[in-house]
Amino acid sequence: MERAIVHMDLDEFFVSCEKRNNSQLANIPLIVGGGDRGVVASCSYEARKFGVRSAMPMRMALKLCPDAKVIRGDMELYSKLSREVTQIIEEEAPLFEKASIDEHYLDITGMDRFYGSYKWTTELAQKIVRETGLPISFALSINKTVSKIGTGQAKPKGKIQIPQSDVRSFLDPLPIQKIPMLGDVTYQLLSRIGVRNIKTLAEMPVEVLQQLIGKNGIELWKKANGIDYNPVEPYRERKSLSTERTFEQDSIDVKAMRSLLTAMCEKLAHQLRTEQWLTSCVVVKIKYANFDTETRQASLPYTAADHVIIKTAHELFEKNYQRRMRVRMLGVNLKGLVHGNYQINLFEDTLEMLALYQAMDKIKLRFGFKAVGRAETILKDNL
Template identity: 45%
Template sequence: MSDPKPYIVHFDLDSFFVAVEILLDPSLKGKPVIVGGSAKRGVVSTCSYEARKYGVHSAMPMQTAMRLCPHAVVLRGHYEEYGKYSALVTDIIASKVPLYQKASIDEFYCDLTGMDRFFGVSQYTRQLREYIIKETRLPISCGLSSAKFISKMATNEAKPNGFLEIPHGKEKDFLWPLGIEKINGVGKQTEQRLRKMGLHTIRDIALTPKDLLISQLGKWGEDLWRKSQGIGSGEIEQHWEQKSMSHETTFHDNQLDTDFLHRKLVALTERNAYDLRQDNKLTGCITVKIRYSDFETTSRQEAIPYTALDDELIKKAKMIFDKFYQQGRPVRLIGVRFSQLADDGMQMDLFNRQHEKLNLYKAVDAIKNRFGKTAVSKAVTSGPKNESKK
């Protein structure tokens, strides 16, 4: 029996941050909206299609954006709301497909391979997209094909708020007329090198000997050739609900000292955040677990704006702990778990210097990797070691 044909869907919430802002304030609809820092500082996180007509784009300095579109509405953004709507879309997708990958706060891959035996995959994808729009009131584009990269490119061609299917056997018909800049991962430098080689369309790449591409571009040259032939991966990582990172501590002696418990909570959160960054992940949900001396165990979780930063995570962990810890009850164990994980390439709060902070934490991580995890630690985490770790 031959393997079933792969069916990969890519979903992308259009101008996600702006779309959420419009839900919060409908008067913004149809206006050039920029989510980013102040008009004088920071960078553009995302912008509406009306602002894009003036040449504004993500990661552009705000001063440049304001020169291009001086009448734009500039918003600092409601990042907790973005997290809530992202979680809502994720829950819908999780309930409707057998396997999915949350690639970022606003981007998903779904594997519908095998479903063609029971459903029309194209019709099912259309219905799922329409259901997401109905339930969230957010615009979302999607592509359906045999491979992840083709589906993502189909989504890009379907924007805004559209659907495009590339049938099996029609991959080259879709890809070959497109410009080389349309290939995922081709930046300005690679584009310039390809154009110097006389390659301007994906068809040009496909008709170039593979060995020549490899000699000029190394492994990336081989990857480009394979993509130009419509050959790509359909592998979907297991969805984030089955992924989490956690650490917990059981004390030799039951503890009542809130300051002591705070120190251990900070240490556990730091360890989780370190693991998070080692895997190049962000978390969108944090859970604090408490087991009392009588073995009653309780936990509380809260959705958070996606991050991998110690200070943000520690602040939220302590807040959750303080909310539900029953003062005066001896504690036997505390734990911290991160879930709803996503790749750290997703959009972050750029103008709040998250990227600079993340790079700083990663530099500290590098020191820990070289000299040991205890080489650098916060003063608040130091204290008597009277617990066992799991």
């Protein structure tokens, strides 16, 4: 049986959320992002006509489009609307995966036996637009890769069906940048040897591609040929990441416990970014010397930023630690995870902050997590 995999992507999501709340923002160049030293988180199609793109420095974006209206953004609003869309999909789809704050994959294989898959998906998209007011595009095809590329071609407010027989004719003329997860370094390497469209890439001997770019060469060749067996992973809202520390001796050293809390949050936030997760809930757990346990949690807009998570965790610790008894164990749990690439708060952080996180993550991945960190975390070893 031919698989039926849908990729649904909310069009210019942050911008669409703002337009939904303010109709005066329609049909104008609109940029959602930080201040002069920040970056573009999202931009309207009217702004894109001037060359503005996501992740572009704001100063450059405003040089390209000086008349654009800039909004700092409201991640709490975007998180809320994202959950509304997910709830609608959850009520209708037999199996779905939330790939990011604005993307979903659906496996509707076998639907044709009861109801046309393309018609069913069209009606689901119409329901999302009707109930949330957010525009959405989708592609229906045989696997995740082809569907995701298809959605990119269908935007904005578009839909497309790509059956098995049409996969190669659809993919072949497209530039290789359309392949998901093909980075700039790989593109530059392939471009230098004349490989600029998917057809050329697909027809390369896989052994040559593997020698050229390493183990990822095989996966890249498969994607160019429309081959992708990755399943749609069932969405589980309750998935979490956590860590805790039981002290060798019960402690009342509040300064050291705060430092430990910071170190825990750093570790979990790094794991979030490495695995491309975002969290929407922080939980702090304290177990006292008499084994009484207290927990406190707080919701927050989807994030994977150390400083946001650390600030929330410290606030919870201050509210939680009221007894001033000796503490036996301290723990942090991050819940409400979704996959996503909005790794830090693009509306509040500067280019320097973005660069700092990227540099720290690279150092940690190469030399180990303890290779770099905040100075205060050295106190954690006192416990």
